[in-house]
Amino acid sequence: MVPLIKENGMKKISLLMVEDNPADAALVDEFLTGAADSVYELVTVATLNDALSLLSRRNFDVVLLDLSLPDSSGIETVRTVIGRYPRVAIIVLTGLQDDEVALQAVRYGAQDYLEKKELSAYMLKRAISYSLERKKSLREKENLLADLDVALERIEMLQGMLPVCPSCKKIHAEDSHWYQAEEYFRGRGRQVADQNVCPDCLQELHGSKKFS
Numbered sequence: 001m002v003p004l005i006k007e008n009g010m011k012k013i014s015l016l017m018v019e020d021n022p023a024d025a026a027l028v029d030e031f032l033t034g035a036a037d038s039v040y041e042l043v044t045v046a047t048l049n050d051a052l053s054l055l056s057r058r059n060f061d062v063v064l065l066d067l068s069l070p071d072s073s074g075i076e077t078v079r080t081v082i083g084r085y086p087r088v089a090i091i092v093l094t095g096l097q098d099d100e101v102a103l104q105a106v107r108y109g110a111q112d113y114l115e116k117k118e119l120s121a122y123m124l125k126r127a128i129s130y131s132l133e134r135k136k137s138l139r140e141k142e143n144l145l146a147d148l149d150v151a152l153e154r155i156e157m158l159q160g161m162l163p164v165c166p167s168c169k170k171i172h173a174e175d176s177h178w179y180q181a182e183e184y185f186r187g188r189g190r191q192v193a194d195q196n197v198c199p200d201c202l203q204e205l206h207g208s209k210k211f212s
């Protein structure tokens with residue numbers, strides 16, 4: 001996703017609207033024109049295929065997605081976009097007045113849904129703002145989980161190489177004392193490094209003679 005940038009002190013938000021009804025597209029454009037707090041850059045396409053093609057070449061902050069398109073309809077439309085571009089925030093626009101389909105879309109990963117007949121400038125701008133915040137929070141959680149996975153992998157690796165307590169993660173050293181990982185490696189950093197660096201590199205690092 002393109003990070004939001006400031007234009008004349010206001011946030012700039014890029015939007016892709018996937019809507020085949022010109023009247024509905026024009027109404028959304030009207031709602032977003034002249035906003036006081038943000039600058040909205042709106043691009044409109046009429047089919048899902050056109051939307052997917054454009055998303056492959058360009059990043060958008062939010063996709064406004066109609067559920068009734070000439071080449072796709074219903075929940076499959078949402079699943080297709082999310083399946084290919086999971087990092088984009090999606091707001092579903094529905095004229096079906098079908099809450100179940102809209103809620104299904106949210107369960108599949110859409111950030112929000114709006115009924116066209118009840119749409120207003122305030123509701124649209126609020127949904128855009130909320131969807132960006134929800135997507136940001138989701139990415140932060142995903143990043144934290146990824147960092148946790150890496151940390152767990154490192155702990156598992158250490159447990160395979162060193163006597164590590166499975167509860168507190170302290171390392172049982174050769175002097176029979178238990179040390180926190182940072183404390184353990186701080187006192188052995190040079191030794192550990194030397195064991196894993198070739199003689200030529202050791203000479204450059206330490207200015208010593210080559211080891212044979």
